Every structure is written in C-alpha cells, then in structure tokens.
Amino acid sequence: MAAATKKTSKKKKDVDHPFTDKQLLEVYHYLQKTRLMDEQMRKLFRKARFAGTFFSAVGQEATTVCPAYLLEKDDFIGPSHREIGACITKGITLKEITTQIYARGNSVDKGKSHPCHYGRKDINVINPASTVASQTVLATGAAMAYKIRGDKHVAIGFFGEGGTSRGGWHESLNFAGVHKLPAIYVCQNNFWAESVPASLQAGVKKFADRAKAYGFPGVTIDGNDVVTVLKTTKEAIDRARAGEGPTLIEMLTYRWYGHSEIDPADYRTQDECDLWRKKDPIPRFEKYLMDEKILSRERKEGIISEIETEIKEAIDFAEESPYADPEEALTDVYGENYG
Amino acid sequence: MKQTTYIQAITDALDEEMARDESVFLIGQDIGLYGGVFKATKGLQDKYGKMRVIDSPISEVYIAGGSIGASLVGMRAVPEIQFADFITPAMDQIIQQAQKVRYRTGGEWWAPVTFRVCCGGDVGGGIYHSQINEAWFVNSPGLVVVMPSTAYDAKGLLKSAIRSNDPVIYFEHKRLYRSVKEELPEEEFLVPIGKADIKREGKDATIISYGYMLHQSLKAANTLSEEGVEVEVLDLRTLLPYDKEAVLESVKKTSRAVIVHESNKTGGVGAEISAFISEKIFEYLDAPITRVCGLDVPGVPFAPPMEHYYLPNPDRIVDAVRELMSY
Numbered sequence: 289m290a291a292a293t294k295k296t297s298k299k300k301k302d303v304d305h306p307f308t309d310k311q312l313l314e315v316y317h318y319l320q321k322t323r324l325m326d327e328q329m330r331k332l333f334r335k336a337r338f339a340g341t342f343f344s345a346v347g348q349e350a351t352t353v354c355p356a357y358l359l360e361k362d363d364f365i366g367p368s369h370r371e372i373g374a375c376i377t378k379g380i381t382l383k384e385i386t387t388q389i390y391a392r393g394n395s396v397d398k399g400k401s402h403p404c405h406y407g408r409k410d411i412n413v414i415n416p417a418s419t420v421a422s423q424t425v426l427a428t429g430a431a432m433a434y435k436i437r438g439d440k441h442v443a444i445g446f447f448g449e450g451g452t453s454r455g456g457w458h459e460s461l462n463f464a465g466v467h468k469l470p471a472i473y474v475c476q477n478n479f480w481a482e483s484v485p486a487s488l489q490a491g492v493k494k495f496a497d498r499a500k501a502y503g504f505p506g507v508t509i510d511g512n513d514v515v516t517v518l519k520t521t522k523e524a525i526d527r528a529r530a531g532e533g534p535t536l537i538e539m540l541t542y543r544w545y546g547h548s549e550i551d552p553a554d555y556r557t558q559d560e561c562d563l564w565r566k567k568d569p570i571p572r573f574e575k576y577l578m579d580e581k582i583l584s585r586e587r588k589e590g591i592i593s594e595i596e597t598e599i600k601e602a603i604d605f606a607e608e609s610p611y612a613d614p615e616e617a618l619t620d621v622y623g624e625n626y627g
Numbered sequence: 628m629k630q631t632t633y634i635q636a637i638t639d640a641l642d643e644e645m646a647r648d649e650s651v652f653l654i655g656q657d658i659g660l661y662g663g664v665f666k667a668t669k670g671l672q673d674k675y676g677k678m679r680v681i682d683s684p685i686s687e688v689y690i691a692g693g694s695i696g697a698s699l700v701g702m703r704a705v706p707e708i709q710f711a712d713f714i715t716p717a718m719d720q721i722i723q724q725a726q727k728v729r730y731r732t733g734g735e736w737w738a739p740v741t742f743r744v745c746c747g748g749d750v751g752g753g754i755y756h757s758q759i760n761e762a763w764f765v766n767s768p769g770l771v772v773v774m775p776s777t778a779y780d781a782k783g784l785l786k787s788a789i790r791s792n793d794p795v796i797y798f799e800h801k802r803l804y805r806s807v808k809e810e811l812p813e814e815e816f817l818v819p820i821g822k823a824d825i826k827r828e829g830k831d832a833t834i835i836s837y838g839y840m841l842h843q844s845l846k847a848a849n850t851l852s853e854e855g856v857e858v859e860v861l862d863l864r865t866l867l868p869y870d871k872e873a874v875l876e877s878v879k880k881t882s883r884a885v886i887v888h889e890s891n892k893t894g895g896v897g898a899e900i901s902a903f904i905s906e907k908i909f910e911y912l913d914a915p916i917t918r919v920c921g922l923d924v925p926g927v928p929f930a931p932p933m934e935h936y937y938l939p940n941p942d943r944i945v946d947a948v949r950e951l952m953s954y
Contacts, residue, residue, distance in 0.1 A: 364700060397733040407732060414699060415732045417723045425689060425720060429696020429704075436652055436678045436702065443696075456719060459686035463693060466684065620734040621769050623792035626821025626868050 318353045322373035345370045347544040350569040351476045354517040364412040364430040364443040366423030375406040386606035393612030421451030428460035431469035442470040442528040450481025465502035468533035475538045482547040483555045499536035511539025512569035634804035636782035644789045654681040655707030692720035704740045711746035712758040725794035726769040741788040747800040748927040757927035759890040772867040774798040776841035783818025823870035829859035832883035837863040847944035882913040883951045892920035914954035
C-alpha cells in the first residue's frame with residue numbers, strides 16, 4: 289500500500305490510525321445499528337411477518353460498515369445481498385430497509401425485487417441482483433465512468449469469497465487493472481459460500497492473491513478488527529482517488545447464521561461457530577473504545593436505546609404500510625413510450 | 628448524389644451522437660486502433676480518444692456489465708458485440724442487470740446502453756459467425772430490440788437507440804454493411820423505435836420481415852408482381868416492443884400473412900407475430916399464417932451449399948405466397 293495516512297489523533301497508545309474519536313463513535317453507532325436491526329429482522333422472519341427469506345450479516349458487520357463509512361455521497365457501491373451494514377451506513381434509512389423487506393408499496397422498489405435488495409440512486413447504492421458478484425461488474429463500470437469523465441469518485445464492489453470464482457468478477461478485475469480504475473474490491477471471506485467451503489472454491493489459500501494476476505495490490509486482513517478494516521480501506525480509497533488504481537482487500541470474517549434464514553447451516557461444526565463468536569467484531573471494538581475512554585457505559589446505553597426506538601418505528605411503519613396494487617406489476621418495464 | 632452505405636450510416640450515427648453528447652462512449656473488441664473488424668468504428672478513436680472508444684480485453688461479460696455500470700452513473704454506453712454468436716457470456720449482465728434494473732428498483736435506476744450486435748449469415752461465416760439470436764432478447768421484456776434493413780433506418784434507429792433511456796439490442800446485419808446504400812438527408816433525422824415501415828405497398832398478401840430478409844422479401848414481391856400478385860412488405864424494424872397496430876392494419880387489408888426471418892423457426896419472432904395476428908383478427912384471414920424461416924438446427928452451417936439451404940431465399944418466399952394465394 290503506497291498511500292501514507294495522516295495522523296490526526298494523538299492519544300492512541302498501541303493502535304496507530306488517523307481517525308478521530310467522533311468518527312470511531314459514528315462507526316460504533318453504525319455497527320450496533322446493523323447488528324440490532326439484523327437480529328430483529330431474523331426474529332420477524334421466524335414469526336412469519338414477511339415472505340421470502342432474510343440474509344443475515346451478523347458477525348460480518350465490520351467488513352461492510354467500515355468501507356461504506358469512508359465514502360463520500362457520490363461514491364458508488366455495488367453491494368451483494370448481505371451488505372445491510374454498508375447500505376445503512378451509506379444512508380439508506382431503516383424505514384427503507386423494513387419496507388423493502390416487507391415488500392410494501394412504499395418501498396424503493398414497490399415490492400418488485402426481494403428482501404435484502406436495498407438501494408437508492410441519490411446516494412449511489414445500486415440495488416443488487418441475486419447473481420453473485422454481479423454488482424462487482426457494475427461497480428467496475430461505474431469506476432470506468434469516473435475515469436472517462438475525470439471525476440474523483442471511487443466505486444466499491446462487495447462480494448464473498450465464493451463470488452471470486454465467477455467469470456464476470458475476473459473480467460472486471462482484469463479490466464480495472466488494465467486501466468487503473470478507481471475501484472476497491474472488498475472480499476468478505478466468511479469461509480462458506482452457502483454450503484461450499486473456501487477450500488473447494490479456489491486453489492489459492494489467500495483470495496487476495498487473485499489480485500496478483502491483475503497487476504494491483506491484494507491484502508488479507510482481520511475483517512473483525514474494526515480499526516484495521518478502517519485503516520486498510522482508507523488506504524485503498526486514497527490510492528483509488530489519487531489515480532493509483534484498484535485494491536483487492538480480503539477481509540476474514542464469519543457469518544454466524546445460515547446463508548439465509550431457511551438454511552440451518554448444518555455443514556459447519558459448533559466448535560468453528562463458537563470460535564468465531566469469540567471474535568465478534570463489536571465487543572472487540574467496544575472494549576477498545578472503552579479502554580481509550582472514547583465510549584462510556586452510559587453513552588453505550590444511550591446509543592442502543594436510540595437505535596432500538598428507530599428500529600421499532602421502522603418496523604411499525606412497514607407493518608402499517610400496504611402492498612402496492614397488483615397492477616403495479618405492469619410498471620417500470622420501459623422508461624420511454626414506444627406506442 | 629452521395630450514396631451512404633449501411634455501415635457508413637452506423638459510423639456516422641456514432642460520430643454524430645458522440646459529438647452531440649459527451650456522455651456517449653464506445654467499448655468493444657478491436658473497435659479503437661483497428662476501427663472494428665468490419666470498420667464500423669473507423670476513425671472514431673482518433674477523433675474522440677482512447678477513453679471514449681475503448682479497446683476492451685476479450686471480456687464479453689465486462690463489455691456488457693461495465694457498460695451497464697457506467698450507464699447507471701450517467702454515461703450512455705454503446706458496447707459492440709463483435710458477433711452475435713459471442714453474446715452468450717454477456718447475456719448474464721444483459722438479462723440480470725440491463726433488462727431488470729429498472730423493474731427491480733421500481734424505476735429508480737435504468738441502463739441506457741445500446742448493444743451493437745453484428746449478426747447474420749450469407750457471408751460464409753460458419754456456425755460461430757452467422758447467428759441471429761434476436762428471439763432470446765425478444766423474449767425479455769424490458770429490453771428494446773431493433774434490426775434495421777436500410778442505411779436510413781440504420782442511422783436513424785441507432786441515434787434513437789443511443790438517446791433512449793432503455794437498454795437497446797441493436798442488431799446490424801453484416802451482409803448489408805456494404806451491399807445496401809442510399810442517399811441520406813443532409814440534415815439530422817431519427818427513426819422512431821417501435822414503428823414498423825411499409826417498404827412496399829400491396830393488397831393481396833403481407834410479408835412481415837426485417838434485416839437482410841426484408842431485401843429477399845422485396846425481391847420475392849417483384850417476382851410475384853409480374854404474376855399479378857401485389858404483396859405488401861412490412862419492415863418491422865423494432866422487434867420489441869413491436870408495432871402491433873401496423874401488423875394488424877396491413878393484414879386486415881390483405882387477409883394473408885407470411886412472416887420471413889433468417890433465424891430458426893421454432894420459438895422465433897414469427898411464432899409471436901403469427902399468434903398475435905390470429906388472436907386479434909382471425910376473422911379477417913383468408914388463409915393460414917405462414918412462416919419462412921431458417922432451419923431448426925443449432926447454427927448456420929458453413930459449407931456454401933448447406934448455408935444456402937439453411938437460409939430463406941426469394942424462391943422460397945415466392946412459393947409460400949403462391950400457396951397462400953391458392954388456398
């Protein structure tokens with residue numbers, strides 16, 4: 289990583305990073321919001337309050353919240369279905385999330401897509417398609433547009449280690465390498481692509497090594513260490529904005545629950561799950577914040593209580609919202625009238 | 628009088644739209660330095676630079692998907708798919724993203740991408756360089772599918788496609804690139820998407836066709852005229868969403884319909900048009916609706932006698948109309 293980061297915070301004893309206390313607290317807020325919202329949605333699905341399924345990201349929050357936190361409004365993100373944290377952090381409201389999950393008429397997509405396909409145009413979050421790593425191709429295309437226009441924006445593609453096996457993923461990283469596009473590729477290696485272990489996904493041990501084939505840096509980091517994720521992603525974003533090209537960041541993490549709520553995840557051992565629960569990113573970060581006197585017990589309680597109120601309001605809002613008229617199914621096919 | 632070929636009309640349309648709107652850019656294999664394998668983009672990289680006429684790696688998924696991604700943030704992309712046969716990897720992005728993005732986001736996002744797809748047989752291209760797979764896309768609502776048959780339509784439709792806020796699959800027939808030419812207006816013109824065009828008026832039967840087969844249909848109509856049968860030849864031009872009114876109006880007038888296309892018959896555009904006519908105006912028909920199409924085989928075969936056996940020709944079209952007239 290070439291770009292040097294500027295040190296703006298002095299009191300850190302053993303962790304060197306450029307972030308202010310205020311920024312760290314904001315990140316903490318988004319992590320908690322993502323976690324609490326996610327757990328609520330799981331409960332509601334099991335109570336059959338909405339159809340389809342829900343893709344929980346519990347355990348992986350740092351890998352999506354931190355990169356999204358570092359972006360500007362006009363920067364683009366191409367999320368996958370497990371990027372609720374990135375979406376919330378980039379600016380999608382909890383009401384937009386609940387109405388999307390509940391498929392109500394007032395959701396952004398009017399109920400046409402699927403739960404967990406959050407997005408919004410004014411903040412450049414493209415609602416995902418279900419085809420894995422597909423949004424990585426779109427994010428690369430957005431980065432290409434920024435390069436053509438000379439804009440200083442960047443684009444992040446989010447995907448799991450399983451997504452790195454797809455052709456479009458390789459074609460995109462290859463193109464990004466050729467043109468030094470302002471793109472950041474965030475690989476959440478949670479060791480399982482639904483039920484297929486990472487060992488059956490690739491011949492390389494480190495998925496970050498795939499970047500070598502495309503001529504740009506790839507790094508593997510602890511995806512459950514918030515400060516490391518923030519630092520590494522910031523360096524990659526700075527590099528991209530400076531015209532130095534893309535970075536592939538492999539973030540080691542773990543999803544606590546199944547691929548979706550209808551997956552019992554019985555392909556994994558309890559020991560493995562227990563091990564990763566001990567590496568939960570949120571208490572780790574919380575301990576750091578408290579040790580550094582950035583966060584107090586009272587402040588934490590205040591943050592959680594505020595989030596819980598917002599979640600409750602968002603759920604009530606979705607449950608009180610009607611579905612769209614079925615004939616709404618006929619709209620949004622074309623933008624022009626060819627009659 | 629300056630005659631403009633079909634391929635020059637395409638180049639001119641690209642040039643005019645790139646000059647008019649700086650969000651328009653091109654991407655594809657061999658389109659820059661080389662000017663395209665058929666030279667459709669000749670001179671454009673020199674004029675607009677390497678980042679607006681991008682020589683891409685051999686990556687159809689990215690050519691399509693990167694174009695779509697760029698279009699989501701304000702660009703108007705015109706990717707070239709060098710041969711329609713090679714569009715299969717790009718289908719992933721065309722179907723999952725371009726076709727669905729407006730719908731799946733409730734109209735929030737859209738992908739103004741014009742996929743220029745070079746297609747068609749009767750050029751000795753063999754099984755991987757001759758296909759027209761328009762039916763795959765016509766079966767995909769949300770996409771616009773067009774196929775011009777003349778230089779005028781090639782230019783006007785391409786300009787309309789680039790300006791449209793919908794994803795357009797623009798099939799250009801390589802057999803027509805240099806064999807078809809005409810004098811074009813000096814002033815700017817557009818051809819509307821969704822409008823068919825009567826290329827020859829007649830009262831006894833309607834041939835509905837498009838692309839290269841439109842010309843074979845016109846030849847057949849000339850032969851039939853000598854026999855006293857006046858055939859109306861309707862050029863669909865837009866295959867999705869197609870001009871239903873024009874189809875009904877013509878067939879109501881003639882009471883007989885033949886659909887002619889180069890791609891294979893089963894599940895093709897002709898099946899749709901035929902079903903539509905019989906659903907709407909069955910009582911107007913004096914004879915069954917007939918199709919003259921390519922063979923139901925996996926591709927256009929290479930050996931010249933076999934390729935000609937595959938392709939519809941004026942004789943087969945004439946025979947089909949004669950049969951209807953004597954029904």
